[in-house]
Amino acid sequence: MDHSLGDFLRARRELVTPDEVDLPAGGGVRRVPGLRREEVAMLAGISAEYYTRLERGRDRTPSPQVVTALARVLRLDPESTEYLMGLAGRKNPRAGGHRDPHVPHHLDQLLRTINLPALVLNRYSDVLAANAFAQALSPGMRPGINRLRWEFLDPEARRTNPDWQRSATAAIAHLRAQAGTDTADERLHRLIGELSVTSDDFRRLWARYDVHTATGGEITLLHPQAGALQLFAEKFTYAGGGGLELLLFHPETGGRTAEALATLMTEQA
Numbered sequence: 001m002d003h004s005l006g007d008f009l010r011a012r013r014e015l016v017t018p019d020e021v022d023l024p025a026g027g028g029v030r031r032v033p034g035l036r037r038e039e040v041a042m043l044a045g046i047s048a049e050y051y052t053r054l055e056r057g058r059d060r061t062p063s064p065q066v067v068t069a070l071a072r073v074l075r076l077d078p079e080s081t082e083y084l085m086g087l088a089g090r091k092n093p094r095a096g097g098h099r100d101p102h103v104p105h106h107l108d109q110l111l112r113t114i115n116l117p118a119l120v121l122n123r124y125s126d127v128l129a130a131n132a133f134a135q136a137l138s139p140g141m142r143p144g145i146n147r148l149r150w151e152f153l154d155p156e157a158r159r160t161n162p163d164w165q166r167s168a169t170a171a172i173a174h175l176r177a178q179a180g181t182d183t184a185d186e187r188l189h190r191l192i193g194e195l196s197v198t199s200d201d202f203r204r205l206w207a208r209y210d211v212h213t214a215t216g217g218e219i220t221l222l223h224p225q226a227g228a229l230q231l232f233a234e235k236f237t238y239a240g241g242g243g244l245e246l247l248l249f250h251p252e253t254g255g256r257t258a259e260a261l262a263t264l265m266t267e268q269a
Helices: 006-011 037-044 048-057 062-074 078-087 104-114 132-137 147-153 155-160 165-178 186-198 200-206 256-268
Strands: 119-120 127-130 216-223 227-236 245-251
Touching: 006 037, 006 048, 006 078, 037 048, 037 062, 062 078, 078 165, 104 119, 104 127, 132 256, 147 155, 147 165, 147 186, 147 200, 155 165, 155 216, 165 200, 186 200, 227 256, 245 256
Parallel strands: none
Antiparallel strands: 119 127, 119 245, 216 227, 227 245
16 A cells, blocks of 8 residues: 555654744643644644544545645645655656666767866766766766665765765755656656665655755855865756756855865866
8 A cells, every 4th residue: 555645644753842833832842743634734724534534544635625734734845745646646757767768879978068067967866978077076976876875885976075964965856846646657666665674864765755846055165186166957858858957056156165176177178
């Protein structure tokens, strides 16, 4: 039996405090983190019995109105609300998500000509292609590397990223957003199972049910030759389909990082 809906509701319920929804904390020690089931039910305007059935997987098709109410109580953003709707069977699964195409020739050419570290990823975070600048920037950007495995299993990832916890959390939230509510993707399930067994951090963060599409942000990389590099990461979805993403990195113009990156790229040219 599929318990994805119940697991999601329970995980998100445990992350919401009574204070966040204007409920009194009450006296004594609370036995559960976050909200109690009956508190969620009361705030959503449904019975505690019905909400318990949802969490325990006895009812997996709540109405759109109930889903919307639960999303409000659980303080879900629009992307997480859409994910919850999918778990409740209120939207169609993503089409074509299982394809793992080769990198189109013109996209590969772009990587070779762009004067910035750039790489192409699929929905599983496999590096399908990367230019020489990206590969010089980090061993986790080489073709054939799975970015999630590298992030959670290779000690080098933590040594070179002083903000590893934030990056790891964002990577898992992005994986959930990419996967959507597709429960038939065997390759995705194998990857999640492998990392859940081999990484306590992955298992803990995956259980939070964070859902958020990553579009980029500021990062710091500790490079063995170039030192600390302050970079902007930009992620773009490839319009040609297949779940491909283009990830590139660039520095603030005129700063020390720009000079250090230019030297590093000159050595790779």
